[in-house]
Structure formats: structure tokens, C-alpha cells
Amino acid sequence: MVTLRSKKPLRNAPMHCIFFFLPLAELQSESSKITKRLVEFVELATQLEVPAFVILSLADRVLPDFAQTGVISPELSKHVKVAAQLFQLPEAQIVPVVSYVNTPTKDHAIDRIVLRALERGVTLAQGFFVRQQQNDDDLYTV
Numbered sequence: 001m002v003t004l005r006s007k008k009p010l011r012n013a014p015m016h017c018i019f020f021f022l023p024l025a026e027l028q029s030e031s032s033k034i035t036k037r038l039v040e041f042v043e044l045a046t047q048l049e050v051p052a053f054v055i056l057s058l059a060d061r062v063l064p065d066f067a068q069t070g071v072i073s074p075e076l077s078k079h080v081k082v083a084a085q086l087f088q089l090p091e092a093q094i095v096p097v098v099s100y101v102n103t104p105t106k107d108h109a110i111d112r113i114v115l116r117a118l119e120r121g122v123t124l125a126q127g128f129f130v131r132q133q134q135n136d137d138d139l140y141t142v
Contacts, residue, residue: 017051017125023058024096027083035086042087051128053093053121054083060098067098070109095120 020042026032038054045052056079060067063076072080076096084091095117098110 016128017053017121018045019121020052020054021057022054022083024056024062024079025058027056027079027086028062039087042089046088051093051124052087052089053095053124054087054089055117056080056083056094056096058099059096066096066113067107067110070113072096092120093124 018041020038022035022038026034029035042052042054059076059079062079063073065073066076080091080094080096083089083094087094097114097117
């Protein structure tokens with residue numbers, strides 16, 4: 001049997017990556033309190049050297065074709081660039097995803113989009129672990 005929880009959680013272990021979710025429509029709103037607050041949280045994570053990953057959720061509500069194709073159009077790419085500038089993160093750490101709100105059944109295109117986003121987040125966290133390990137190795141190298 002596989003357990004996903006540790007009997008003794010590591011309370012002092014550093015966070016490996018923080019996923020922030022922001023509806024794409026909120027990014028478009030200049031007066032969005034949610035976006036302003038999220039910018040503060042991402043900045044704090046960056047200061048603490050915790051990798052931040054922003055998922056632009058509900059992208060299909062702004063750009064319906066994205067849910068069907070899974071292809072980042074030039075229009076969606078503009079939103080990713082705006083978010084990258086706003087959050088001061090590389091574009092690779094900003095990923096749009098779609099929702100199942102308007103789709104009552106499983107959809108492989110949506111699943112692929114979400115899976116790609118999760119894969120990027122895991123890759124970001126792995127990079128953090130590698131850097132941490134290198135830093136720890138440097139401390140013990142004589």
C-alpha cells in the first residue's frame with residue numbers, strides 16, 4: 001500500500017515550489033484586488049527564494065479556442081507576457097490552463113493542458129531541490 005502522508009511531517013523542511021492560481025480575466029482587470037495581492041505574495045516567495053509558479057486559470061473563458069486546441073495562440077501568449085512582467089517571473093513560470101466548468105465529460109485536450117502545467121511546476125521544484133543539494137554539498141566540502 002502506498003501512503004502519501006508521512007507519519008512524521010517535516011515541519012522545518014523548506015517549501016519546494018508555490019503554485020499560485022489567478023483567473024485570466026482577473027489579469028485583464030486593472031483594478032483587480034486579487035491580482036495586486038497575488039503580486040505581493042509572489043514577491044514575498046521570491047524574496048524567500050521559494051520558486052513561484054503562476055497558473056492562469058479559466059483561460060477558456062477568455063479564449064474559448066484554447067480548450068479545444070491546447071495551443072497557446074499569439075493572443076494568449078500576450079497574456080502570458082503581461083503576467084510575466086507583472087509578477088517579475090520568467091514566462092516559463094506562467095502557464096495558462098482551462099477548466100471543466102463548461103465541459104461535463106472528460107476531455108483529453110484539457111487533461112493534456114493541465115498535465116503540462118503540472119509537469120512544468122514539478123520541473124521547477126526539481127530545479128530547486130538540485131540547487132539546495134548543491135548548496136548543502138558546498139557546505140560540507142573541505
